[in-house]
Amino acid sequence: xxxxxxxxxxxxxxxxxxxxxxxxxxxxxxxxxxxxxxxxxxxxxxxxxxxxxxxxxxxxxxxxxxxxxxxxxxxxxxxxxxxxxxxxxxxxxxxxxxxxxxxxxxxxxxxxxxxxxxxxxxxxxxxxxxxxxxxxxxxxxxxxxxxxxxxxxxxxxxxxxxxxxxxxxxxxxxxxxxxxxxxxxxxxxxxxxxxxxxxxxxxxxxxxxxxxxxxxxxxxxxxxxxxxxxxxxxxxxxxxxxxxxxxxxxxxxxxxxxxxxxxxx
Numbered sequence: 001x002x003x004x005x006x007x008x009x010x011x012x013x014x015x016x017x018x019x020x021x022x023x024x025x026x027x028x029x030x031x032x033x034x035x036x037x038x039x040x041x042x043x044x045x046x047x048x049x050x051x052x053x054x055x056x057x058x059x060x061x062x063x064x065x066x067x068x069x070x071x072x073x074x075x076x077x078x079x080x081x082x083x084x085x086x087x088x089x090x091x092x093x094x095x096x097x098x099x100x101x102x103x104x105x106x107x108x109x110x111x112x113x114x115x116x117x118x119x120x121x122x123x124x125x126x127x128x129x130x131x132x133x134x135x136x137x138x139x140x141x142x143x144x145x146x147x148x149x150x151x152x153x154x155x156x157x158x159x160x161x162x163x164x165x166x167x168x169x170x171x172x173x174x175x176x177x178x179x180x181x182x183x184x185x186x187x188x189x190x191x192x193x194x195x196x197x198x199x200x201x202x203x204x205x206x207x208x209x210x211x212x213x214x215x216x217x218x219x220x221x222x223x224x225x226x227x228x229x230x231x232x233x234x235x236x237x238x239x240x241x242x243x244x245x246x247x248x249x250x251x252x253x254x255x256x257x258x259x260x261x262x263x264x265x
Contacts, residue, residue, distance in 0.1 A: 041116025
């Protein structure tokens with residue numbers, strides 16, 4: 001029995017070509033899928049940053065309005081959003097015994113793996129605020145830090161402190177008149193019941209529970225302590241600012257004004 005070797009050769013070639021085409025299609029499909037997934041992850045990271053900025057705007061809008069409530073929408077599939085409590089915040093007027101306030105606050109943190117997007121190992125940048133924990137002027141309380149570490153890139157939202165001299169008034173006690181300066185220290189206490197992580201579509205809500213003012217004792221001032229150093233420590237970070245009292249101020253009172261804002265999903 002004679003076999004047409006050319007026919008067999010053509011058949012084998014056809015099988016090899018078909019197998020090669022199938023492999024190429026599979027490889028191309030996998031590569032295309034990975035590219036699309038990376039693009040979607042990178043797009044989510046960009047949208048998540050905007051959502052965090054929108055949430056900060058919502059929170060700061062209601063922070064000083066008791067029972068005020070607002071929210072921001074998050075759509076998360078490739079990353080994760082964490083609510084992180086128990087971050088110790090301490091504010092102190094240096095040299096004035098008892099002029100200190102410590103409380104626990106919270107962070108909001110979005111993270112995604114660097115296989116979706118990478119800005120470079122040890123990358124850090126602020127998309128809101130800066131590294132300062134305390135300011136004596138206007139501006140946002142929020143600080144949104146983007147940083148890349150160990151295969152992850154994260155956006156962490158935290159809140160700093162504002163301190164400023166607000167007024168100097170005459171306080172009359174019998175026949176004695178004293179010029180008293182008031183320094184207000186404004187703090188947003190972010191309240192989260194417990195650590196939690198969230199994926200999918202949800203609204204992150206902020207609600208102002210209360211605003212309380214905690215005045216200190218009246219402290220005498222002179223030329224040596226007219227420059228007041230306000231120091232702030234937050235979860236291992238530290239910062240300070242100087243407030244110069246009016247030349248005619250004879251005493252100072254510190255008002256710690258604390259807005260407690262609860263976060264829920």
